[in-house]
Amino acid sequence: MKLSIKSLAIAGIAIAMTGCAVNPQTGQSEMNKTATYGLGAAAACGIVGALTHGGKGARNSALACGVIGAGVGAYMDHQEKLLREKLANSQVQVQRIGDQIKLIMPENITFATGSSTLSGSATKTLNDVAAVLAQYPDTTMVVSGHTDSTGSQSVNQTLSERRAASVAGILQQRGVAGSRIRSTGFGPSQPVASNDTADGRARNRRVEISINPAQ
Numbered sequence: 615m616k617l618s619i620k621s622l623a624i625a626g627i628a629i630a631m632t633g634c635a636v637n638p639q640t641g642q643s644e645m646n647k648t649a650t651y652g653l654g655a656a657a658a659c660g661i662v663g664a665l666t667h668g669g670k671g672a673r674n675s676a677l678a679c680g681v682i683g684a685g686v687g688a689y690m691d692h693q694e695k696l697l698r699e700k701l702a703n704s705q706v707q708v709q710r711i712g713d714q715i716k717l718i719m720p721e722n723i724t725f726a727t728g729s730s731t732l733s734g735s736a737t738k739t740l741n742d743v744a745a746v747l748a749q750y751p752d753t754t755m756v757v758s759g760h761t762d763s764t765g766s767q768s769v770n771q772t773l774s775e776r777r778a779a780s781v782a783g784i785l786q787q788r789g790v791a792g793s794r795i796r797s798t799g800f801g802p803s804q805p806v807a808s809n810d811t812a813d814g815r816a817r818n819r820r821v822e823i824s825i826n827p828a829q
Contacts, residue, residue: 686713686827693750693825700742704735713827717743719781721819730776737784744788747825755795756824757782762815763802775799781821794828 690713697715698708707718721727724736732740747753759774759781775798782797807814 689750689752690715690825690827693746693753696746696749697743700746701739704739706739715825717823717825719821719823720816722816724781724821725777728773730773730780732780732784740781740784741788743823744785744790747785747794748789751791751794752828753794753825754828755782755785755790756826757785757795757797758804758822758824759797759799760804760806760818760820760822761802762818763805763809764815767801771799771801773799774801777821781823785823 690710694708694710694715697717701708701717705720705723707716709716709718719736719739723739724733725731726733747755757778759776759778761770761774763770778797778799782795785795786792802809802818805814805818806820807817809815809818
């Protein structure tokens, strides 16, 4: 669909107006995440437009990309909200980094020690996750397995790959298109805590699902 500059301008103004909210604690007007992403996209595209088509190109590109950028932010916002609701009573962490949503599943609720067979509770949790992801086809996922440094490198690498594949397999079985999912294992190479303590090793044994807007 071809959008006119007038319609883009109206949409951009609407985004800017709805993007402001008053912080009840400070009384200050603030931008929400959706507006921030949209305005960031507008700035970047405005630079490109200026380089290719001068001042008018900068204005038109900023308007168009501001609307698109805000759309991406809102699309991810909605998924994040639903995922947080679904996972509220689980031990799965939900993190938001820019337009990426990351789900972190610790080993203690996902797999038995040394196993790549999902627990019953983990399977139920992934059913809920898949139900949300299936509603948002314009995202892709990277499922990554991670271990601590105990044991041999080869055993840990294989275990991390098998665990990631198990999680990816459940998502696909529950309706998430396989073309959207990539699974990989990192073994102990990407720790998030020290492997010198039991708590640190427990934090390192995890599966992460990184959800990204489709390019």
